[in-house]
Amino acid sequence: MTRAVARRIASGAVVLWAAATAAYLALLAAPGDIVDSLIGDGADTPQIRAQIITEWNLDRPAVVQYLDYLWRAAQGDLGRSYLLQRPVGEVIGDQLPPTLRLAVAAAVFGVVLALVLAVTTRHRWVRRASSTAELIIVSTPPFLIGIVLLSVFSFRFGLFPVSGDQGWAALVLPAVTLGLPIAGVLAQVLRDGLDRALDEPFAVTARARGLTERAVLMRHALRHSLIPAVTLLGWLTGALLGGAVIIEQVFGRPGLGQVTLQAVGNGDMPVVLAVVVLAAAAFVVVNTVADLAYLLIDPRLRRSTS
């Protein structure tokens, strides 16, 4: 047990290191050097350049900078943002909560909607209508959905705030926008899982016991359909984080997405690196959660009990 935990932690650390290193290398390869980015729109003279170089210690060899970065990152110091002039940890710390709120709300909305859709729309016409709607949602650029929702519910009817992160009302539209495609994909996977499970011999056996169709669905099939859904957990996290970049832009919400876009646009390397490391950390966590979820759902995977 402890060995498994230790292995998990070790492999997580390796993933984090690999992600940070890959991103570091990638950014080194980027054209336009850091000084160019730091100069921005302003004046550009050799003296100014020299000062920037000394200020950010950019005159040291790349390897030294990289090792220094790793060493400080290992101690939890992610450096200072070139653009925002603040510690990266603080920048990320400030922007994480709104993104988390959005992601969690979207995930909850998406998952619940998907479950409801998959379970309730079992009959021919509803099912077909629901599948069609899911297909359209999944095939439409999410920002388009967002823009339309925004103009209808916020501009036209004034039901929700236009933008920002101000209480629950402001969370509704972005979370719906981000959650809809997730619900679309998930509902399809769940429905497929339900179909498969209901075709399995154990489902027929359950019916042979005199169970109602609903009982077969809820007590037997649903749990089976969760297994492929858990496989999507990694994808889901990616979709949430990636989607947040676009959704935050559309709804003018603060958050990691905005920070990332800004950092990428301005070559704000410390922030970009931190975002990459954060995403890698999310990957590690989600993988662990997924493994646990598998164990919870599927007793066949619980080795120790025998």
Added chain:
Amino acid sequence: APREGTAAAGRPVSGGSLTWAVETEPITFNPHQYAQAKARLLVWNTFEALLTHDTQGGYVPWLSTGHQVSADGRTYTFKLRTDVTFSDGTRFHAEAAKANIDQFSVDGYNPSVRAVQLRNLDRVDVVDPATVVFHLRQPDVLLLDFLSSPQGAQVSPKSLKEAKNLKAGGPDLAGTGPFLLDHYTAGQEVVFTKNPAYNWAPAGAGHTGPAHLDRITYRFLKEPSVRVGALTSGQVQIIEGVPATDEALITANPQLSLSRGLNSGSAYSYYFNTTHAPFDDLRVRQAFREAVDVDAVLTGVYRGSATRAWSVVGPTSPFYDRTLEKTYGGDAAKANRLLDEAGWTARDADGFRTRDGKRLTVRLVQSAPFVRDRRDVLAQAVQAQVKQSAGIDLNVAVVDQGTATQALADGQYEVFDNSRADTDAGAALNLLLHSGGAINRTGFQDPALDELLEQGQAASDQARRKTAYQQVQKLTITDQALILPLYAPADQIAAGTTVGGWGFEPAAGVPASAYDLWLSR
């Protein structure tokens, strides 16, 4: 800061809180690090400078009571107010003013200000708590412009030492302004509360004593349509940066009013890179200008709400040369003639002119983070025009900051676009046109031009400065066709009728601070 014009009728009311949707989120709350003209309205809420502007373009005392210039133009003596306290409780006096200037000699604090604005400053002396003297190495009237600018704002020396994130600023950076920065939520909003102790408004201000509002929230809404939506659906009471396409929407609404202010500084212009072909040829530069029907382009893109610029100097500047108007541009026949003369006679399959098999291509590189005011759309419109009227291939690339800076450094561009928001147009011209200017992208080197620019900076007499700068304009616009001025950048404010006291800062032309704002109930 003083304001210009008041939109809403009625008498000012005290108290209340207001939400203002602004386009730009400041990257810093430290005025010394100021770099965004769009963030200027926030600076003056918490900070003040030694001087400010009046409506005529002159200077009026703010935290000073007056100043004197020595005959050789190298010594500026300021008398300071003695009744002013920073919000952290420390008093404002000459030592503080000196500390603020000295802060710039800290390495890495703001190399740009040190290299440009304070280039000619030798040292600052404190004579007594109410007197401070600036010694220059050579005459430079732009010192006054600096001392009235956000970067010259006065910050409590104590907080300069103690602030947690000095360069980012924040609530712990104390100023003397009518508001206190209450809190800042990145990506979202910044909230100011009234400074009840404030009682040193400058002469031109709308009132005296503390600010009217108890509290003002600035929300950062980058999307123009979202700002307008927020205003029309009543979620904010006042916005700035109204897109041209939405102006009709606001003027048609009796509950809203709209006002526009032209910015100071340089006009938004295209600068031609003369260091290599094709713009090393005067005829091609002229031809490009003739190929664009600027009025038509502006009508299309800004629906007639933009003010056409004829000079690199903005029309509100005292140095503006009105005689340049309608002297060039919009003559497609002339453009084609000039290009034929310059040898660009052949056409390729796509209809573009060529010479020796090379297409007449000119590149404009825009840095995505700094594109605003639909300048990318404007570029597309110009692109379409020069193609249709003269067969010029204008290649527009919107790229990230690093790529853009590198392209400029490597000379991989033929057109450079820029506008500067300096309150004194001379400061902008120095940077853009002097052969040693920090953003001289034309590559044009002319001792005569440098001489004129230096005169303009040294002369303390306004009339002599004006003559020098008018010659600069004639030389660069008419004679050399270095520049294609497009429009005078402007700011718009739209507000509900319940909001009063809003307007634009004189000289700068950007939205004024919240000092005079009030909200009727």
Added chain:
Amino acid sequence: MTLALPRPVARRFTLRRPRPGLTAAGLVLLVTLAAAAWPSLFAGDPLAADPLRVLEAPSAAHWFGTDQLGRDVFDRVVHGARHSLSIGVAATVIAVGAGILLGVVAGLVHRVADEALSRGFDALAAFPLVLLALLFIAIAGTGTTSLIVAIGIATTPHHARVVRAQTLVVRQAPYVTHAVAFGASRPRLVLRHVLPNVLGPIPVLAMIGLGEAVLIAAGLSFLGLGPQPPSPEWGAMLSEGRGYLHIAWWASLLPGAAVTATVISLTVIGRHVQHRFEGRPS
């Protein structure tokens, strides 16, 4: 005295997909392909701007209205088919190509290397796609080429994983064992048996992947990371037009509709073929 191993009682039913949907999808795809192949046949110059006729509502003269520069939105949408599809196709080709290469290698090589490769795929696949593409664009700069490569790289792990799984299945399939019985050498095994069977499902995957690529391209274009203006790419049009949504819905919603219709039809047809593929025992 005989014992037989169990057989499935009933073959899983393939759901009957609505035929009209399939037909419609086919038609949409055909129209899109035609537009991509010969845009000038159906539409005028997508770059012709008329500053005096900006943001005009759809009319007989301009079926889809005009945009902020007075360009005909219909012309742009038609030409956009070529731009958007070619980005999608190029990205998919990169992703599928690299996916096959990496997947087959991972499926065939030694355990340790496979482990490293597939861990890599996993990590990349779980990494937010948009972030991956963003990173790449941060490095390579904005532009159509880097957009294509970014999407290609970002979607490669997905294809590589599928191919690897398929390779593992095929490699251990008894018929490969049988080929050994005829003295087949390793390269021969890979070329004659493994590869052809691994590649079978690829066209279908590629088709569904193409839809996905078009969608991601639109998203990145929306963020301003795609083709440069004035290129009439759908995502870019959407992005440019969104500022005018409340006064000119056509400038953004119609290009958006083009994206949706194309992606739906690709998905519907791709899935249909996939179901056909799985429907018969293989």
Added chain:
Amino acid sequence: MIDVRNLRVTFVGKRQVEAVRGVDLTIGAGECVALVGESGSGKSVTARSLVGLAGPAARVEADTFTVDGRDVRGFAARDWRRLRGRFAGLILQDALVSLDPLRTVGAEIGEVLRAHGIGDRRDRPQRIRRLLTDVHVPEPDRRARQYPHQLSGGLRQRALIASAIAGGPRLLIADEPTTALDATVQAQILTLLAERRTNGETLLLISHDLAVVAKLADRVLVMKDGRIVEGGDTRTILVGAGHPYTRELISAATGRWRGTTTAPGDVVAEATGLRKVYGDRTVVRDFGLTIRRGEIVGLVGESGSGKTTVAQLLFGLAGPTSGHVRFEGADFSGVPERARRPMRRRLQLIAQDPLSAFDPRWTVRRIVGEALPRGEDPAPCLERVGLGADVLDRYPRQLSGGQRQRVAVARAIAPRPSLIICDEPVSALDVSVQAQVLDLLAGIRETDGTALLFISHDLGVIRDIADRVLVMKDGRVVEQGPVKAVFDHAGHEYTRALLDAVPTVEVSR
């Protein structure tokens, strides 16, 4: 209890399948009726129709259809539900996957009690325990808390039976209750069912194996292509079967010896001291074998005893941990694949599942052609296994199971090998087809003198075809010798257990 006249079940869909085309079936109280027939003949569909579970795509019609005295035509879903579990318990064909793998055995059994409101919550564990005891599950309390995958096949089948009888049904329908189980376990389950029958339960027993049901059933109905081709008292059917199909089933069940009298020739392959370790498990230990020309050696043993592993070692697909394999006098193990390649064609393999043994993208022509010298016509080779030229251009999935296995045989004999290793070559086939393939293999040995290593867990098959037999248990050969000697005087108790478990039809003429 059940009276059905002219039952017709049709599956509507893309292709219309008439699974049952007119079946008459009456089951009286206390009776045990057996339904036999080859795969796909409609046995399962018939059984499931009796409790209204033919599936959503099935159209069920009958002239008379009464269950428990009530006409069920026009029954609503609720009416059916009351019958299921209470009146009739159904044990599905796929015993190993008929319990929900995600729920405990106890929960599965308790579900029946709950659905029909039998007993209250508190005494349910008690009832579950008693049910498990009834079906002879040891340690019922522990088992009730376990998941199906933690139970062996036999226990799982018992648990399934327990859940089927939990509602106290008067009729028990058992669809192939012993398929997929090991021979020894199979016998135990049959005993259990016989016990239920003595308890007075009515039983409908379904199997494709006449031998399995002959001992239990009062009456036998023989199904073919959705119709009952023959039916009647078990003894009568066994003795005086009228329908040729029934006779085929009986002959398959009684077996026919295909041995040879010719003396074996030179040594073809030789294995000494083979040992294979996977991880920390020794799967094969101290295995030795010599096969001579023209000899058929049988290898039996229950699942997991290491038979396939032996085949892989002999075939050179896996290297032995220790020990040697020699083939035609040359080293075959411990040499690089390059050295084995020239010998490869003289050593062939026929596997259990012919479908997966063919590249799905290849036609029969190409599959068999690969085995022949370049350019040689595959048609004569197919002719030898009784296939016409019409199959040449078909893909494997377009062939029936029997045809596929014939193609596999054709491919194996094409390069004229000296040894063919057959790993369960007939286990997946129907009885009738099985006999044909066995005949074919015996014939090949006779004409070509090819040696065969014949692996099966089915002693009946081994007895019918092999000259010598090796019995494996836990990776070890526990007994070997000539077939007759081993079968008649088994020395090892494990062999005796295996033999006892083989169901046979004793026909007294």
